[in-house]
Amino acid sequence: METAKRIRELPPYLFAEIDKKIADAKRRGVDVLSLAIGDPDMPTPEHIVRRLVETAQDPQNHRYPSYEGLEEFRGAIAGWYERRFGVKLDPDKEIVSLIGSKEGIAHIPLCFVDPGDINLIPDPGYPVYGIGTLFAGGRSYMMPLLESNGYLPDLSAIPVDVARAAKLMFINYPNNPTAAVAPEGFFEEVVEFAKKYDIIVCHDAAYTEITYDGYRAPSFLQTPGAMDVGIEFHSLSKTYNMTGWRIGWAAGNRTVIEALGRIKTNIDSGIFQAIQYAAIAALTGPQEPIEEACRIYARRRDMIIDGLNALGWNLKPTRGSIYIWAPVPRGYDSIGFASYLLEKTGVVITPGIGYGKHGEGYFRVSLTYPDSKIAEALNRIKEAGVTFAGK
Ligand SMILES: Cc1ncc(COP(=O)(O)O)c(C=O)c1O
CATH class of the missing domain: 3.40.640.10 (Type I PLP-dependent aspartate aminotransferase-like (Major domain))
Incomplete structure (x- = not known):
């Protein structure tokens, strides 16, 4: 059975690839902690x-x-x-x-x-x-x-x-x-x-x-x-x-x-x-739940930016969306850094190349995870000795 050209030309769907890597790491006993997906963790009001x-x-x-x-x-x-x-x-x-x-x-x-x-x-x-x-x-x-x-x-x-x-x-x-x-x-x-x-x-x-x-x-x-x-x-x-x-x-x-x-x-x-x-x-209906969600995301944004800046990054506060976009440490490309981080710390981030050629050199972190998970991820990154200065 041969699929149509439009299917054959499809690039691999980024998150499906990540899911595969996560599954492999889990099978090898890695305690995986994902900050990769932009899917709000808070319930619908x-x-x-x-x-x-x-x-x-x-x-x-x-x-x-x-x-x-x-x-x-x-x-x-x-x-x-x-x-x-x-x-x-x-x-x-x-x-x-x-x-x-x-x-x-x-x-x-x-x-x-x-x-x-x-x-x-x-x-x-x-x-x-x-x-x-x-x-x-x-x-x-x-x-x-x-x-x-x-x-x-x-x-x-x-x-x-x-x-x-x-x-x-x-x-x-x-x-x-x-x-x-x-x-x-x-x-x-x-x-x-x-x-x-x-x-x-x-x-x-x-x-x-x-x-x-x-x-x-x-x-x-x-x-x-x-x-x-x-x-x-x-x-x-x-x-x-x-x-x-x-x-x-x-x-x-x-x-x-x-x-x-x-x-x-x-x-x-x-x-x-x-x-x-x-x-x-x-x-x-009432719009207060949006304000509350934004307050929570802003707090997580600050946690991540402060956490990464303490390791040598120089990130400015963002004003919108549920993401942090940061350059990968020197010596890595985006897939290399994502794989290294997964292996070394179990933390999953999204490699920038998944969003296009000009995303290379960056990674994306999502704010849609509980504060405790974000704190643990940052701690694992710090403990593993990861810094922006790279390898
Ligand atoms: C930029 C952007 N547009 C559109 C969507 C799709 O959102 P939905 O189909 O849930 O409305 C997303 C989801 O992540 C997104 O990031």
């Missing part, structure tokens, strides 16, 4: 779970849901956007529900990319931007995100012929994996570039609610002109500790939203309605 339980008992919700999402759910999203960002959206035409934002990110290239077309992809970046492009037969033009440029793409470095041929541009702030945030003026620059070259912007806003030290991340859609050129992907996953529930949305330009909805009606049949009712409770 109780009022949201309660709403799911209530609505799951209603037989009305046991049938096929509507393709585009319940009117009330899209209305709750529109209300949330207006309260949070001052952005007004038409729930019928400018919002579509998603089975987690990953689903929409993977499908959007099917709407606009013909075989051979180019998408602009951040490197390092969330792997699904490139994979969705590959599945649509498109080509990825990687935009390097360099520390020296605040992990922003340098739009002026994109060759004019590439920009002219490009269909979609993916951006993501607060950023996974670098934890960078978009400075004032950056989204304006993106809108101008997208208008000049007729490119559709897809802003992945998965982490806008997870921010620290008083910083509030903007929505791309609040940028003048953004609704003409793009959409924003959002999700309840990180905001409300709901990664397992699989619910999110895309909002913005109505032509793009209509096209994404059309692809989806041919692939899936919407989200279990009880989950949509629970999501409404999340968006319209």
